[in-house]
Amino acid sequence: MRPAGTTPSNALTTLGEVACRYRADEIDPADLPMIAAEALAAGLDTPTLCELAGLPRTADTREIRDAFEQALHESGIELPTPLLARRHALRRLAARLVDGEPAPAVLATGDWWETEVETAQERSFVLLIPQCACCLEYTLDLDRQTWEAELRTTALALISSAPISPGC
Structure with missing residues (x-):
C-alpha cells in the first residue's frame, strides 16, 4: 500500500x-x-x-x-555534476538562513566561499561568506550586524531568483 x-x-x-x-x-x-x-x-x-x-x-x-x-x-534520473549539486546546496543553505537556521556565523565554518557560481545572485551571496568567522571584519570590512543583514538580503535574492534546473 x-x-x-x-x-x-x-x-x-x-x-x-x-x-x-x-x-x-x-x-x-x-x-x-x-x-x-x-x-x-x-x-x-x-x-x-x-x-x-x-x-x-x-x-x-x-x-x-x-x-x-x-x-x-x-x-531515468541523471546524477547531477558536483558543481550543479553544490549550487543547489548553496540555495538550500540560503533558504535555511532566511528561515533563521543556521546562524550566519556558521557559514564561515564551511568552505562555501569556494563555491563556483554562475549567477549574480549566487556571486553576491558567496562574496559575503568569509573564510573564517575571525576574518569577518578584515575580509569584508563590515561589522557583524551589517554583515548578517546583508547576508540575509542576498540569501533572499538568491532563493527568489530563477531556479537552476529541475530535479534538485
Whole structure:
C-alpha cells in the first residue's frame, strides 16, 4: 500500500532531490537503503532499488553507492555534476538562513566561499561568506550586524531568483 499523497511521479522527484543532495555530500550513504525503501513504498520500482532497500545500513559503503547510482540510472534520473549539486546546496543553505537556521556565523565554518557560481545572485551571496568567522571584519570590512543583514538580503535574492534546473 502506497503512503497517502505519494505517486511514482512524486517518488521520482524526491529521488532526484536525494540524488542532488547525495552528490553534494549531504546524505550519509548508510541512509540510502531506507531512502530506497521509501521510494519503493511511494510506488517507484526498479530491480536495483529493491536490492538497495534490502541492504543493511552497515553494508559496504561502495556497494551502497554503486546500488544507489544504478537505481537512479534505472529510474531515468541523471546524477547531477558536483558543481550543479553544490549550487543547489548553496540555495538550500540560503533558504535555511532566511528561515533563521543556521546562524550566519556558521557559514564561515564551511568552505562555501569556494563555491563556483554562475549567477549574480549566487556571486553576491558567496562574496559575503568569509573564510573564517575571525576574518569577518578584515575580509569584508563590515561589522557583524551589517554583515548578517546583508547576508540575509542576498540569501533572499538568491532563493527568489530563477531556479537552476529541475530535479534538485
